[in-house]
Amino acid sequence: SFADLNGTTKGNFLNAEMMANMAAALNSGFTMDSALSFGAMAMTVDVTDAAGPTKIVANATGGSFVVAMDKLRMTYGTALNGAKFTISGAEIPFPQVELAFAESAFNVAMPIMKSDTPQDFAFLTKVVDFTVSEDVWGLFDPAGMLARDPATFILDVKGTGLWTKDIMDPEVQMEGAEPPGELHSLDLTQVLAKAAGAEVSATGGLTFDNADLATFEGVPRPDGKVTVNIKGVTKLVDNLIALGILSEDDALGFRMGLAMVAKPGAGPDELVSEIDFKDGGLYTNGMRMR
Secondary structure: EEEOOOOEEEEEEEOOHHOOOOOHHOOOEEEEEEEEEEEOOOEEEEEEEEEEEEEEEEEOEEEEEEEOOOEEEEEEEEEEEEEEEEEOOOOOOOOOEEEEEEEEEEEEEEEEEEEOOOEEEEEEEEEEEEEHHHHHHOOOOOOOOOOOOOEEEEEEEEEEEEOOOOOOOOOOOOOOOOOOOEEEEEEEEEEEEOOOOOOEEEEEEEEEEEEOOOOOOOOOOEEEEEOOOOOOOHHHHHHHHHOOOOOHHHHHHHHHHHHHOOOOOOOEEEEEOOOOOOOEEEEEEEEOOO
């Protein structure tokens, strides 16, 4: 069931024969702009097979879906808010599993036609405040050593680039040694990973010189700075060792690698890594790495 269901679609639609080649259809005037939104949603699924019955109950406070396309750009996005899933069944070792998150989203906006000049693009994927029932935590952490704080993952970037091929043309081969496009700039609007008491975030931006593929061995030469902030990782590693998930040897290698690229931050168990690409070199906290 869905509440407050609302949808619109508009565009210039062509016949099926012309739509067989999307690049040709777009150049012939095909456009599409569709949007769907809904409020409270509820779903129940009952499955019976040889192993026994399985039941899935899903609820959400709302969501949306958008897709738009013309000869210049494409936008695609989905979102789901206030979602909770409850799963029970014969093969689940406890009465039920509960998963929930406050917000999830995926969105991409990009050029789709071949161009000689860089065009804007954006990409977003996120899951905010993800939680799982205590029974699942208890499988590998019965003593509660790991923080049960809700987990969050956000990757929100924007930049400029161009396609050197018509990616919508079915005759164009996308596979091969030569990439079908060029990346000219990348800005980190928000990068965040947070779980089990640890948090990693990053900010910054880079530009790329596509005329220089030698300095970084086939990758366009980057210029710019990215700052990475790390919190709670030392305590998390200690807890993983105590749980037997991580060995002392693996932890030692991880700590040594982290010490090479990070320096102490403002607070306890905080680290900062300032990564600079300049003059054809890679610097971490002022130290040249290559």
